[in-house]
Amino acid sequence: MSLKQERWVGLLSLLPAFVLLAIFVGYPMFNTFFHSFTKWDGVTSVFVGWDNFRNILSNGDLPLMLRNNLIFLISVPGILLISLTVSVLLHEEVKGWRFFRSVYYLPAILSSVVIGFLAKSMFTNRGVVNTLLEKVGLGHFTVDWLNTVPTEFMILILCFYWQTLGQGTLIFLSGLSSISNELFDAAKIDGTSWRQRLFYIVIPSLYPAIFYFTIVNVIYVFVGLFGLVYSITGGGPGYETTPIDYMIYIQAFKSGNMGYASALSVFLFFIVMFITWIQLKISKRLEQ
Amino acid sequence: MRFKRGSVISISLIIVLSLMLGACSKGTNESASTGGDADKKIKIVFWNSGYATIDENNKSKKKEDFYISQAVARYEAAHPNIKIDVQDVPSGDELFAKFQTASIAKNGPDMTVLWSGSYMLRFKQFLEPMDPYFTSEERSRIVGWSATTEDFTVDGKAYGVPFGTDGTFLLAYNKKIFADAGVDPIAQRPKNFQEFVAMLEKIKSKNVTPLGLFKDSFLHVPDYWIAQTVDTPGLDSLVKGTSNFSDPKLVNIMKGWHELFAKDLVIADDSVRQLFIQGQLGMTVGANSDITNFSEAMGDNMGFMKIPDFSEDVKVHDGGPGGVGAAFVVTNYSEHAKETADFIKFLMSKEEQINKIKSGEARITVVNDVDVNEYVSDPLVKTMQDLANEPSTIFWPDNVYPAELTSEMMSLQSLVSRGKMTAEEFMKKIDQKRDELLKSKSK
Numbered sequence: 001m002s003l004k005q006e007r008w009v010g011l012l013s014l015l016p017a018f019v020l021l022a023i024f025v026g027y028p029m030f031n032t033f034f035h036s037f038t039k040w041d042g043v044t045s046v047f048v049g050w051d052n053f054r055n056i057l058s059n060g061d062l063p064l065m066l067r068n069n070l071i072f073l074i075s076v077p078g079i080l081l082i083s084l085t086v087s088v089l090l091h092e093e094v095k096g097w098r099f100f101r102s103v104y105y106l107p108a109i110l111s112s113v114v115i116g117f118l119a120k121s122m123f124t125n126r127g128v129v130n131t132l133l134e135k136v137g138l139g140h141f142t143v144d145w146l147n148t149v150p151t152e153f154m155i156l157i158l159c160f161y162w163q164t165l166g167q168g169t170l171i172f173l174s175g176l177s178s179i180s181n182e183l184f185d186a187a188k189i190d191g192t193s194w195r196q197r198l199f200y201i202v203i204p205s206l207y208p209a210i211f212y213f214t215i216v217n218v219i220y221v222f223v224g225l226f227g228l229v230y231s232i233t234g235g236g237p238g239y240e241t242t243p244i245d246y247m248i249y250i251q252a253f254k255s256g257n258m259g260y261a262s263a264l265s266v267f268l269f270f271i272v273m274f275i276t277w278i279q280l281k282i283s284k285r286l287e288q
Numbered sequence: 289m290r291f292k293r294g295s296v297i298s299i300s301l302i303i304v305l306s307l308m309l310g311a312c313s314k315g316t317n318e319s320a321s322t323g324g325d326a327d328k329k330i331k332i333v334f335w336n337s338g339y340a341t342i343d344e345n346n347k348s349k350k351k352e353d354f355y356i357s358q359a360v361a362r363y364e365a366a367h368p369n370i371k372i373d374v375q376d377v378p379s380g381d382e383l384f385a386k387f388q389t390a391s392i393a394k395n396g397p398d399m400t401v402l403w404s405g406s407y408m409l410r411f412k413q414f415l416e417p418m419d420p421y422f423t424s425e426e427r428s429r430i431v432g433w434s435a436t437t438e439d440f441t442v443d444g445k446a447y448g449v450p451f452g453t454d455g456t457f458l459l460a461y462n463k464k465i466f467a468d469a470g471v472d473p474i475a476q477r478p479k480n481f482q483e484f485v486a487m488l489e490k491i492k493s494k495n496v497t498p499l500g501l502f503k504d505s506f507l508h509v510p511d512y513w514i515a516q517t518v519d520t521p522g523l524d525s526l527v528k529g530t531s532n533f534s535d536p537k538l539v540n541i542m543k544g545w546h547e548l549f550a551k552d553l554v555i556a557d558d559s560v561r562q563l564f565i566q567g568q569l570g571m572t573v574g575a576n577s578d579i580t581n582f583s584e585a586m587g588d589n590m591g592f593m594k595i596p597d598f599s600e601d602v603k604v605h606d607g608g609p610g611g612v613g614a615a616f617v618v619t620n621y622s623e624h625a626k627e628t629a630d631f632i633k634f635l636m637s638k639e640e641q642i643n644k645i646k647s648g649e650a651r652i653t654v655v656n657d658v659d660v661n662e663y664v665s666d667p668l669v670k671t672m673q674d675l676a677n678e679p680s681t682i683f684w685p686d687n688v689y690p691a692e693l694t695s696e697m698m699s700l701q702s703l704v705s706r707g708k709m710t711a712e713e714f715m716k717k718i719d720q721k722r723d724e725l726l727k728s729k730s731k
Contacts, residue, residue, distance in 0.1 A: 235699070
């Protein structure tokens with residue numbers, strides 16, 4: 001086969017993937033970009049220029065939504081550390097590791113809505129948590145968990161952590177298995193502490209995995225928390241726990257502002273792209 | 289004949305892609321799988337969110353034992369060329385999202401049941417007007433058309449057919465708890481908000497949560513108080529911007545809403561029905577079906593009363609929110625709109641409404657040629673039907689407001705109840721939102 005033929009075969013082999021991407025990713029994206037400049041009711045769209053974007057910037061909801069997304073964003077390092085610690089403990093085969101190895105991934109296979117409703121039932125006024133607190137004589141610590149903004153965020157982040165722990169641990173465990181045992185043994189002989197091994201061997205060796213995990217979860221907190229917010233707080237009280245992706249749902253499906261919701265989606269797309277670009281820059285600098 | 293390897297690969301890829309795209313393409317609407325062949329069955333897809341198909345108290349009850357399955361069987365027997373495919377879907381926001389996305393793709397159902405008024409009219413671009421299918425005689429035997437028409441008038445252009453009525457939304461109370469607190473809510477019916485609060489405080493003094501509300505009970509209580517203060521024409525002028533929500537009278541209602549929470553007289557939890565039946569709440573809100581369910585579970589220990597008036601100078605006294613809260617709709621992309629409308633007529637026929645009442649799944653009706661009293665012996669059901677027919681029952685205000693305004697109200701009202709937004713700020717924001725909507729509509 002000539003070089004030219006090989007090139008054609010290569011291109012044709014990629015074609016199905018490109019066509020599928022164009023249909024299932026490209027077309028919806030183009031459609032959303034187009035409708036972000038329109039007032040759209042699902043059937044007819046009227047061109048309104050930049051009006052939707054002007055409304056996003058001027059109607060006063062944006063700072064609150066960005067604050068909410070920022071709160072979720074700053075929770076990412078927390079789950080990174082927890083996943084890392086759990087994977088190191090499992091890798092070092094601490095007591096009970098066999099049991100934990102078989103259960104740590106379970107929350108990752110549950111849907112966000114299932115986790116959300118589970119958490120909601122636990123934290124309602126008369127849910128398991130408050131009942132338990134009362135039963136053990138800590139009744140004065142009972143809180144209306146789902147009606148107070150800081151505790152609502154706490155529950156949302158707790159659910160996010162619970163759901164992500166399995167994925168993080170799996171990623172880091174696979175990274176850890178690629179580190180030579182001899183390196184650990186040599187470090188132990190040299191008298192290094194657990195902490196030193198973590199910071200000087202494990203973390204540097206896991207750098208690509210950490211980077212991958214961070215990027216995936218930073219994107220997730222912008223576009224993937226809908227299920228949890230929907231099932232736990234409904235974005236309230238007011239819009240106090242409404243991130244941008246949930247506002248897209250409210251605008252599109254509760255208010256019927258499909259054009260405005262499309263503009264918000266485009267806005268979110270650029271925010272995520274910008275943050276990912278920053279992460280890539282930082283990563284390149286760290287690599288150097 | 290010998291093909292080059294590249295050509296073989298190209299042809300194979302084209303075939304594979306054609307198959308994939310063929311599978312992805314919309315093709316014919318599943319709901320209208322007949323084509324032009326007269327011998328083929330017409331399939332009508334019904335997204336059912338209105339008829340019961342599960343009995344929480346009797347899980348062994350089979351699907352075919354429910355009214356809708358039996359009605360469909362009767363219809364199919366009388367119309368052998370028609371197959372009704374009843375698909376159960378959730379109601380409320382979940383249905384709206386599902387219906388909206390499916391309708392954009394034109395692969396939604398032939399018919400469904402949506403909340404009436406603005407909720408339903410938000411989708412009118414996907415709905416078949418019902419006027420050509422219902423004669424004036426057929427319309428006149430069904431009440432509540434104004435909940436389905438564009439301009440909320442009885443004779444307006446209807447985009448749906450009244451499905452059922454919520455009756456009048458009431459307050460159910462636990463007689464024992466009230467008696468223990470020395471309160472008789474019927475004899476000493478509160479005449480205004482202050483008296484209502486005083487009554488709830490007496491219940492609270494017995495260490496019982498006085499009032500249980502749902503998360504969306506803003507629609508059941510303060511929104512009703514707003515409606516009774518301004519009456520139906522007043523609601524219309526609030527929507528049109530000729531009067532304002534920031535009217536001090538209406539602001540006071542939101543202050544009252546906050547006071548109920550600030551004084552710990554209320555819990556807002558979606559499990560209030562169970563808590564009430566378990567005797568953990570003094571009162572809760574409910575539609576006619578809730579009241580009869582409470583009665584079945586609690587017997588004589590359950591009493592009910594209308595929501596007290598907010599003040600003595602409201603325009604509608606001793607009423608409640610309610611009315612035709614849901615409507616049948618037919619999609620305008622249905623290939624069998626006429627057959628679908630005929631099926632709706634069948635369900636609304638006198639015989640079927642009687643069958644529905646006899647099945648016990650419907651307590652009250654929206655047709656005026658069926659007297660519930662002839663078929664139901666329970667005096668409570670009769671009372672519910674009488675209450676539903678009272679002129680003081682105000683049609684759900686949220687079904688009259690534009691959907692965006694209701695969405696904004698529902699999102700922000702919890703800030704008022706929790707003291708994070710003042711009543712004045714809330715009403716000002718609602719006015720602003722209303723003005724924005726009017727401005728955008730006029731563009």
